[in-house]
Amino acid sequence: MSAAPKANPPIRTLLGPGPSPVSPRVLAALALPVVGHLDPKFLEIMDQSMAMLREVFQTKNRLALPMSGTGSAGMETCFVNLVEPGDAVLVGVNGVFGTRMVDVAQRCGAQVDTVEAEWGTALDAQKFKDALGKKQYKVAAVVHAETSTGVLQPLDDIAEMVRESGALLMVDTVTSLGGAPVRVDELGIDACYSGTQKCLGCPPGLSPVTFSERAVEVIRKRKTKVQSWYLDLSMIEKYWSSERIYHHTAPISMNYALHEALRIVLEEGLEKAWQRHRQVHETFVREMRKLELEPAVAESIRAPMINTVKVPEGVDDPKVRQRLYDDFDIEIGAGLGPLKGKTRR
Incomplete structure (x- = not known):
């Protein structure tokens, strides 16, 4: 052939x-020399990217890093690490990506309930509160900016209700990160994921995630193995931490691109x-x-x-x-x- x-x-x-369109600076970063995934200079870039992600996520979480894969990999990362078979999960559905959350949670063996709204409208906070009062949920999940409809979901009331219920709050910020405040710490978001190809102005290929210490503790106390070896944070965090224990080969060039994209975001403010x-x-x-x-x-x-x-x-x-x-x-x-x-x- x-x-x-x-x-x-x-x-x-x-x-x-x-x-979204990609800055020439980010495209140039993709063409930088490839080094090994444990090269000291690459490890410096990793640390800098984590620090910049904390700023963009508006968090002081220790665990804030880019997963290898697109935004859907970030969604799966959050669910497979936090959810075990039989866990109760509540998902707000008012578009494609709320529907996808339900599918991913079910694949983890979760018992999933939904709070639904007509596509093109926001989730009703009172309906969310009513649902949270019916049982103890391990995770409650919502989409911040629903890409399929153009709705920006108000989070303050729902975040407070979830916090009072004792559930972990998971938020999809694939479209909103960098384009609107996500306030991870202020809202008490426990697991948050995004993508590189929207407001960060980077090619698709990485999924920034961040987890609260409460969420990290839940992961550490799991009774079963994480469903996905590739997305298992108990191993991945050891590569991104000072331990530098190899897990999988990081996409070097995409990490260069994200590093430059984050620099551009923070240079603007x-x-x-x-x-x-x-x-x-x-x-x-x-x-x-x-x-x-x-x-x-x-x-x-x-x-x-x-x-x-x-x-x-x-x-x-x-x-x-x-x-x-x-x-x-x-x-x-x-x-x-x-x-x-x-x-x-």
Whole structure:
């Protein structure tokens, strides 16, 4: 068999839900010389990345590191390490990624209950409180910015209720990290995961996670092995700690890229980054309305980093998106699930 032609991907303007455009600085970092995963200089980069992740997550947690894999690997990391067969888990579902949480928790053997809301709306805090009062849950999980709908879930009330119930609070910040405050310590979030390809402006490939000491203690007291060897934090943390015990070969170049992406975020400043996303979002909505297009989400719960727009009646949305591809090299996303054909992202 002869070699395939050289890869020649087009230069697109990425305006969809992800991946996002990548800074030339981050692309240059990907081309830095590859060293071994235990090279002293690489270990320095690892330590610096952990310190920067703590700042972006707004936490002092000791355990804050990038897992090898995309955001879904971060989701699985949180569930497989905290959940054992038979554990009770409560999940808020108002979009694709709440649904995925349910699936992942069930694969861990959890007994899963849900609090559901119509896609495009926020979870109701009172319904969450009512559910928490029915049994003792080990974990309660919600999505902060639901990528499939464009909803930014208010967390304060739910976080307080979960804390009072004694359950561990898990939050998906794949889309929100770097684009809105996540306040891990202030809210008492016990397990939080994200992705590199959204507001961090990095290619997909790593999933930043952070765990509270309470969550770490739960992992240490497990009665069964973690379901996944690859995602077992009891071993992975020994590689990222001063012990430097080999677990798996870290994706060296992606760690370079994340390191540079975090530097860019912190050079700008978190608050300025959040403000920039909010200002761009507000400008987008204002200009969109001039074209007689409307947001699909109520103003009070719109995620500033993911804009969901109603598809006008009678418009062939796939045809519109294909023309943007073909004629303008612009990528936008389609609606998912019950919003397919009704929204674009």
